[in-house]
Amino acid sequence: MTFGRPDGSQTEVQADLIVGCDGAFSAVRKQFVRHSRFNYSQTYIPHGYMELTMPAQNGEFAMKPNYLHIWPRNTFMMIALPNLVSRKYINIRYL
Ligand SMILES: Cc1cc2nc3c(=O)[nH]c(=O)nc-3n(C[C@H](O)[C@H](O)[C@H](O)COP(=O)(O)OP(=O)(O)OC[C@H]3O[C@@H](n4cnc5c(N)ncnc54)[C@H](O)[C@@H]3O)c2cc1C
Numbered sequence: 195m196t197f198g199r200p201d202g203s204q205t206e207v208q209a210d211l212i213v214g215c216d217g218a219f220s221a222v223r224k225q226f227v228r229h230s231r232f233n234y235s236q237t238y239i240p241h242g243y244m245e246l247t248m249p250a251q252n253g254e255f256a257m258k259p260n261y262l263h264i265w266p267r268n269t270f271m272m273i274a275l276p277n278l279v280s281r282k283y284i285n286i287r288y289l
Pocket of ligand 1 (some may be wrong): 217218220
């Protein structure tokens with residue numbers, strides 16, 4: 195494999211096993227699919243996703259942080275995750 199560095203230089207590496215852990219738009223996978231008999235399929239879940247922020251109130255969490263906050267509604271769900279640094283709540287809606 196050839197790896198390109200940010201400075202433009204390249205490194206050639208030989209390996210018996212290659213594990214691609216470069217995310218959903220994997221450059222490693224993109225190279226592999228060019229080879230014959232390499233099978234790959236991708237399926238998207240039907241759910242949507244949205245993030246809302248619940249700001250801190252007087253520097254503290256708007257809701258108690260040591261509880262699980264989940265609001266299920268039919269096929270929807272909203273969960274609130276406390277951000278321990280900003281004291282904000284990140285609310286995630288799965289639609
Ligand atoms: C907004 C958001 C919220 C999420 N919330 C949750 C959650 O609450 N719970 C949950 O379980 N999952 C959540 N996920 C999903 C989770 O983040 C992913 O499933 C997980 O990070 C995938 O891990 P990964 O190691 O496959 O890839 P990634 O975490 O994407 O890591 C890939 C790494 O490879 C590097 N890379 C990519 N291309 C190259 C390249 N060409 N050269 C060198 N390096 C490269 C990237 O810089 C990155 O560091 C969320 C995702 C998003 C976008």
